[in-house]
Amino acid sequence: MCATSSILAKWTPVETAPPKADPLHNHSDKASMAKLLTVEDETAIRELLAFICETDGHEVVKAANLAEARVALRSGGLDLILLDVMLPDGSGFDFLREVRADGDNASVPVVMITARGDEADRVEGLDAGADDYVVKPFMPRELTARIRAVLRRASARPR
Numbered sequence: 001m002c003a004t005s006s007i008l009a010k011w012t013p014v015e016t017a018p019p020k021a022d023p024l025h026n027h028s029d030k031a032s033m034a035k036l037l038t039v040e041d042e043t044a045i046r047e048l049l050a051f052i053c054e055t056d057g058h059e060v061v062k063a064a065n066l067a068e069a070r071v072a073l074r075s076g077g078l079d080l081i082l083l084d085v086m087l088p089d090g091s092g093f094d095f096l097r098e099v100r101a102d103g104d105n106a107s108v109p110v111v112m113i114t115a116r117g118d119e120a121d122r123v124e125g126l127d128a129g130a131d132d133y134v135v136k137p138f139m140p141r142e143l144t145a146r147i148r149a150v151l152r153r154a155s156a157r158p159r
Contacts, residue, residue, distance in 0.1 A: 034079035034151055035059045039069040039095070040113070041087050049082055049113070056144045065089045073099065078108050080151060085114040085121065093128050100129040109154045111146060113138065
């Protein structure tokens with residue numbers, strides 16, 4: 001079973017239902033809305049990531065390859081990047097290093113989302129500057145929790 005099929009087989013709309021009203025964690029207000037870039041070449045996974053993030057109250061910019069990701073990065077205003085490793089026009093690890101070397105975007109949090117789950121790959125991603133590393137197939141509720149955690153940590157950092 002390919003990564004896309006296995007993710008879609010485990011996914012149900014109930015898992016991505018908006019959080020119940022919680023005055024301490026209102027994810028749908030404008031203050032908690034973040035602008036996310038998803039860089040994923042597989043259309044089904046890219047659309048699933050967008051749906052999950054939009055359901056959690058975020059604005060999503062989608063890129064199918066690194067060329068599109070670079071355009072989105074230059075446009076600015078990104079709060080977080082969800083980045084695949086294996087892309088048709090290069091390595092997500094190399095793009096992550098580009099982001100970290102870019103003065104304007106070096107502090108944008110990056111969550112790697114990839115089928116490459118070996119220890120060496122996870123270590124390479126984290127050492128390259130990833131703020132988190134999620135292996136496909138992923139569970140939507142865990143992914144949204146990880147995104148919120150990374151955004152909380154990023155907002156606590158001095159700029």
